[in-house]
Each structure stands twice: as structure tokens, then as C-alpha cells.
Amino acid sequence: MWIQLGCLALALLGGAPQSEKDPKPETKAPPAEKQESPSKGDAKKDSGTKKKDEKGEKAKEEAKPKEEPPREILPPLEPGPTLFIRAKRVIVRPGVELEGAAVLVRDGRIVGVGAGLEQPKDAQVLDADTVCAGFIDVWSALAIDPGSLNDGGLGPASKSADAFDMWSAEELRRQTLRAGVTTARVQAGATARVGGTGAVVRLAPGLDERLVMLTREGCVAINVGLSANAGGGGGQLQVIDGQLVQVDAGARGMDIFDRLADLDRIGGALEQGRNYLQAQIEYKHELAEWKKKIAEKDAELEKEFKKAKKDREKEEKDAKDKGKTFEEKKYKEDKQPNEPRYDDDGETLGRVWNGELPLFVQVHRHAELRSFFKATELYTRTRFVLVGGSESRSFTKQLSERGMPVLVWPTLRGRGAPDEYDGADLSLAGDLARAGVQVVLGSGGADPAATRDLPLMAQMAMGHGLDADKAFEALTIGAARILDVDRRVGSVERGKDADLLLLDGRPLQGATRVVRVISAGRVVLNPEN
Amino acid sequence: MLTFKQLFSGATCGTLLASFAFAQAGDGRIVIKVGRVITQAGADIKNGVIVIENGRITEVGADKQGAWDIEVLEQPDLVAFPGYVEAHTSRGMDRPNENIEVAPFLDVRDSIDPISFYFEDMLRAGQTTLNIQQGNACVIGGQGMVVKPYGITIEQMLVRPNSGLKIGAAPRPGRSRATQAQALRKAFLDLRQHVEKLVKDKKDGKDYARREALFQGRDMEKEENKTGRAMDGKARWKVKDFEIVPRGEVDEKMEPLLRMVEGKIPAFIACDSAAAVRLAIEVMLENGLMETATLVLEGDAWKAADLIAANKIPVILSPNLVYVERDPVTGKEIETFVPGALDKKGVRFALQSMGNSAQGLWMQAATCVAWGLDRQKALDAVTKVPADMLKLGKRVGSLEKGKDGNVLLLSGDPLKVSTTVQFVVLEGNLVYDRSKDTRVRFLRDGVEQPNTAPRASMVERNPAAAVCCEHEGEPDHVHETKLDPGERAEPAVQQPADDGHGHGGHSDQDQQDGKDG
Structure with a gap:
């Protein structure tokens, strides 16, 4: 049945916008505006613009001063400094290194990378052994307010960006910078069935708000078969020693049927999104058709009005002569199609279904993974990211065939870990990568403090078989690609935002220290602080 | 132990009005x-x-x-x-709405309880202008009202109706920051979609009527095209051609929200943290509330002082003037004097009373001075600034x-x-x-009021009161009932002398308790 529906939807969508990989600049236009456009009718619009053109540019100029420029929350952003970073080694991206090169940063951006770069006079000069891109945690709970992290009632359209408190956990974020993690995808609803829309943020404390949010809508997260949400709804997160920790909550509380029901929800969610999109598109076409018909009818009525008027006068007269009451002719026309109701969850899931937003699905156990691959087979437009995947070793074939990346949390599992992690061990990342699966790393998304330890986790994975370049890629450009921010961060290339680490040795080596951190072109960590 | 609560529940029982030290209302001269x-x-x-x-x-x-x-x-x-002017309070009400999430149609007029102990208390404390707001734990709480603490009907108390809509940028119970933000945006989106639909239906209806007339061979009746008003205000979204819809057709449940968006009703936005301030300002910008909204700050909301200052938004501060947090490294307590932190950034703020009467506005202002705030600024924060916030700057x-x-x-x-x-x-x-405030005398002298249950403990504390009191012979003196010390059931409590907290007259009294007796 899915095949049929999928085909139908594809046919309907036709040239529907494919996923736009560019990071969106700030918030989307409110959806109501979108819905408005089809109802206006294209003909009207055209005539309107033509008239404007005829009036010429004078009218435009007159109209301009009346419109106030949209206000920002804050006054214009202060430009960032010009930085000239000299390094023995610049790691442009995994596998590409420049010896004795420099990086020029101006107002937040990298404007030059290379060996023969000229040093501008106004630049602040920084020296480093190695320069590389800042690390990205693809699975973080840092600075997400505890209420939202623990909220089981989130919907797909609930935004983690709203739960991200840029004024909180300052010290923890400073420590995280010191470890080299500059950017994270933060996600609320750690143990909820639906975690909502995740955000990609810069972690440096004290940054201007406009620099903090890389994207307010980075992905949608769904969790399958987490024993922590066995109680239904809210997960069990507890504050232990001032930190939010995921606590084993009746690990066996969820049986296989519950888990499969969780899995069914993925299909349900995608169907909801697809249906929403479909309804919107159908409505657009139906409305256009109806309008065309009505316009024709209108013209016809207009044409025959004189006759109709005469007929009416005659009938009226006849009725009067016969002493009857005159009755108007009944007018009938096709009913205007009903506009589908706006639904923010449906809209978000629609964007997930057609691949605009990646879908992060946390699945761990063998049985669920098997069903997951089966159930999602036909959603070819959707960009899945498998999260956790404790027992995903036996599915490397499916994963690489479908090009589905896996977000691994390389950690030692201690006592009291929920049973879905039973199959996890530190060699998972290495095993998957060797089998040709794209691997990214994350710090688990439940403990805010874990983001700080992400480079350490990567090193543990390296110690258990993950290739060093692959690990570096997983923390930089690989992570950026998955989160659709690869045009802005993840490598040291011209035109990108300057989110850089200045190291005293090679990255991801135990003895290497992060000396300075540059985030959005601002020096946010010095040896002094 | 006998608490003040118990003391007062007995005292207020049944004799509330009799106990007022009101002089007869005169002719305003x-x-x-x-x-x-x-x-x-x-x-x-x-x-x-x-x-x-x-x-x-x-x-x-x-x-x-x-x-x-x-x-x-x-x-x-x-x-x-x-x-004194109280810019924002949630007291003086009987069962205010805290259940319906989006309730712009509710008016605090229906919740204010004129005989609430609170108003008597405010008169005693000299807080003569009170902005009562309900819906602290809502998304859109309801409309508030400015009253004076005198009068036995709402009409007598009224200073200014529709003083503002309460909005919650702080998560209400059962919601998290993420879902609260979602619900808040949705409330405004619902309004917008409702208005857009009204306009669309109107237009469609007119088009249909035109075609019907053409078909029937009728001449179109001349109809007025502009029966309503165009959308006003500074919201980023505007619904075009709204003037074709008579305002009476707007859903009355949403109409106050529309008036707020049009800048006709002010907004009071509750922010429990800096993150909530961010959300509040986003909502304000989007919906044209930049010039009409006041933030009601709590918790670490002051940390967003830069945001508040940059947007020149007036704020009402939480009664807790000092924010305490722990340094994550040293474990030491860090105290921040909130009014001082905001004052440095040039934010205009009003102070708020504590939930009990002991820390009224004068006390809050005095505390500010003790922390080093300029005396005039402290006094303004309980008089002129809140008056301006309530658009009563020309009156109080x-x-x-x-x-x-x-x-x-x-x-x-x-x-x-x-x-x-x-x-x-x-x-x-x-x-x-x-001098005629019986309740003050009751506290100071331990004098029992008439028609209240005997309180032997009072007698024990001040045996002279059982015999008579110093006011004997005064024209309005009410002779007290003599009590049998043997009736005493509860141990006595230490009662501070009245001259300590003169303004409050007493302490730790919640409005609700006044009625429980």
C-alpha cells in the first residue's frame, strides 16, 4: 500500500521543492502567508504588478519611506575582528593539510587560507601549531532547559531552539570549548517518543544571539523503544550531583510489542507529513481549477447579463399580471474547495518526509532495527539518520546501500544502563566505518556535561578501531553535512564561518591542548581564560 | 503553634467591614x-x-x-x-483563571473580590493604585484591571478597566519551555488565521453574490465596502482588506487579543528566565507589542538585560530583589542585586510587593536603597514608573x-x-x-474586636487588654469582650510590637487566609 501512496504522492508533488541544502537564514516566513498566495489567484497578482510597473519608479520611491525596515531584536551586530592566524599546519578538511600556512579571518568569516597569504596591517596575529575546524556534537543536551529535555509531550514542531537557554551553563560551555567542541545540535525530549525539531547552535558563552543559532530547524528526532519512556510519555532523567542524568527506569518495562508500536509511529509520522503536503498540493490545484472555472462562468454571466435582465423584467411582469409572487431563479455553482487546516506538526513532518529536514531516529535493538529498515524502505525522499544503533553491526549492508549515516555514542556502558544499550560497545563506530557506513559521533543527548567529553569519546572509538581521519571527519565536516550546515562550518575553507581550533599538536590526540578557540570569527577562548 | 494566619482567620471572620478604619467617603474636597x-x-x-x-x-x-x-x-x-503604585499583582482575587491556557476573553473584573482582606491591607500600606492581573500560569491569561483599594463594588474600586493582557513566556505547569513557546506562537497564529479567514469568506461571499445577481438579471445593490476598520498596530503581519469585515464578526474570544495586536490593550509578559525574555521579545516584535508591552521578570531573567535595554522595554521586577546562584567552580554563592544590574544598563523598572504584606512597595524601595540604588530611582520605581506603565502617568x-x-x-x-x-x-x-484602625489596635494592644471568637492567647500576652485598653473614653472606642483565661487552648506566641513594620501593620498574611476563617 505504501508503494501506491508513495507513487501517488510523488506524482502529485511533481516538481515540488527538493531539499534545500543551504542553511536557512533565521526563521521561516509564517506558514499562513504561504496559504494565502493560492487564494489570491495568479491573474490578479500579475495585473497588480503590471500596474505598479506602469506607475514607474517614482511611485516605488514614494512608497519606500513609509515602510519601516523590519526591526531586529538587537541593534546592528558589531563587526568581528580581523585575525591572521599563522600555523605550522592547517587542516583544511580531513586528509587535506597545508604546511606553514595562514588563515585570514575578517568579520566572522574565513576570507583566505594558504601559504602565501599576505598579512593585513590591521590584523591581530595569532600563532598556532595546528589550525582545524571546531568540533561538532551531533547529539547534545547542553544548555537545554531541564523541563524541555525531560518533556514527554513534545510534538514534531516543538523547537529545541526555544528550549536552548543561551544564558545558562556558562562554565560548562567554557569547559566544552576548552575541549574543542564549538558547535552542537541540541535536542529537547531526550527520552520522549518525539523529540521535536533540533537546533544547531554555537556553544561559546557570551556570543550575540544572532551568532549563536546556526539553524533553528536542523532536524526532527524520533526515539524508538527507549526503556526510559516505558512509563508512557515522560522519560526518567534525574539530577544527580547537579547534572541531569538518564536513569535506568524499569528497563524491562517495555516489551517487544510496545517497541514495535513505537516503530509504527515513524511510519505514521511520515504518512502524516506526506498527507499534509499532499492535501496542500491538491488544494492548490483544485483551487486553481475552480478559479479558472469560475472566471469563465463569470465572463459568461457578464456577457448574458442584459438578456438575463430582460428575462427577469418579463418574468416579474408576468408574475404581477397573474397575481403570483415573483421568485428569483436559483443560482448554482461549484463549491470552492476547502482549504486544508494548518497543522504545524503536519507541516514539519511534511518537510521531513520530502527530505528537507533530516529525520534522526534512535533505534538500538536488533529486532527493532530489522523492522525499522523494512518499514522505512519506501520513503526514498526522507533523509534518515540512525541514532544509537547499538546492534546495527548486522545491518551495514542496508545502511551503506541506503546511504544512511549512523550517529554513534561511543561510551563505556556501565552498570544501570538501559537495556537498549546492551549491544553497544566501543568498536561499533570503527566497525561501521570500515563497512562503508558514514559515521558521526555524538555525546548521547541526555547528559549536558557529556558534550565536553566528545573528543575523548572519539579517541576511545579510535582506540577501538575507528580510523583517525574518519574520527576527525565525524567531528567536523561529516557532522556539518548531516546537519545541513556544511556550507558554514566543518572545515577551514574560504567563505565559511570562522569556527576554528588553535591547537598545540595534532587534533584528537591525548596530549594535544586546545590553545585558542575562535567562534563566528571572535576569539572566545584564550590561554588566559 | 499559633500562627498569624490562625490569628487573622479568626479576626476577619464575619466582621470584615466593621473592622475597616474607613472614614465616611466625603465629597472629594x-x-x-x-x-x-x-x-x-x-x-x-x-x-x-x-x-x-x-x-x-x-x-x-x-x-x-x-x-x-x-x-x-x-x-x-x-x-x-x-x-504607592503596584504595577502588577495577582492578589485580591477569588479563584482567578489559571486553567484555560488561552483566555484573552476573560476579564479580571469577574475575579476581583472587593472584600478580600488584601485591599484593606493595601490601604493600610498606602498602596493606592493596584494593577490586578490573573493568569500567571497561562499562555494568554486574561485582561487585568487597575483598582484602588477602597469600595465595596468593583465599580467603586475601578481606576482603569482593561489595563492589559497577561501573557506567559514562562512555561506553565505541565509545559516545558519548548512547548510553551509553541503554544504562545500558536495563539497569535490562530488569531491571524481567524482574521484572514474572515476576510477571505467576506470576499468570496461578495463574489458569489455578484455572480448570483448577474445570473438572476438583478442590478447589484450598492453596498458599503468598508463596514469595518483596517488593521491597525505595528505587527509584522497585517491582514489586508480587513476593513470589509465589520468588527462585530471577529470571534469575541479572540477580539481582545486582536485589540492588543493593534496596540490598544497593553501586554504584561511573564518571564521566568533570560530565555523567556528572548521569546517574549520575539513575540513582541512579531505582533507589534514593542511599545505596549511590559515584562514581568523573575528568576534569572535579568541576565537578558542587554536585550531588554536594547529594545527599551520597561520591566516589573520580581519581589526577590537579590538573585542567588552558585559558582560552578568554587561552589561559592554569588549574589546579584537585580535592580542594580538593570539600572546599570539603563532599564526602566518598577518594583513589586512580596506575596505577603510585610514587604510592601516601601520596603522594596528601601531595600534597593540599602543595596546602593539611588534614592530617587527607588522611590520612582514604586510611584512614577509603575504609573507610566499603567498609562496612568497623568493621574498618579x-x-x-x-x-x-x-x-x-x-x-x-x-x-x-x-x-x-x-x-x-x-x-x-x-x-x-x-488611629481608628481596629486591626492595628488589635495587634498593638491585643485588643479583641467585637463579634470575634475569643482568643485567650491574646489575653495572656497582654493582660491589660482583658480589662480594658488605653482608648477607653474615646468616642469610637468599642468596649472589648472580657475573656475567661481558662478558655485558652493554644500556647501564646511572641507578637512583635506594632511599631516595627509600620506600613504593613502585620505580616505574613495571605489574602486567601482572610477568607478561610
């Missing part, structure tokens, strides 16, 4: 002569006079006239001060010609701990006289 007038509008005046006619101040200055043909309240030892907040005749006669400087409110003149009528 009075002359007040005092040793010092703190006008809050220029220099203080020594041996000044305030003339009030028809409820309005007609003169403030030195007494040149000497003889008056209207009632003169001459108190050369006292200090005149404008009545200072003693000037043309303003409402709301005057407090204090026993000393307004920020002194031992100062008490001796008289309150509201709109030219003497409505409170401390």
Missing part, C-alpha cells in the same frame, strides 16, 4: 496641611499644603491662604507622599496639580522602617485613619 510634602515632582515642600477639589489636586505648595472653607486635615508632624505617581488626589500622610520618611501610614486620602476623600 479636602485641604491637607503637613510639615513636609514629598511631591515626587521637584523639590520637597516644607510646611506645604495640598488642595484637592473634585477628587483632583488643584494646588500643591506653601500655604498662603491660611483659612479654608473646606475640610482641613492639618498634621504638621506628618509627611505627605503620593500613594506624584503630587502635582491636576493629578488624582491620592495622598498618604506618613509619620516620617517613606523609606524609614518605623514610618507608618497615618492617613490615606483617596481622590480627595479621607478613607483611612490609623
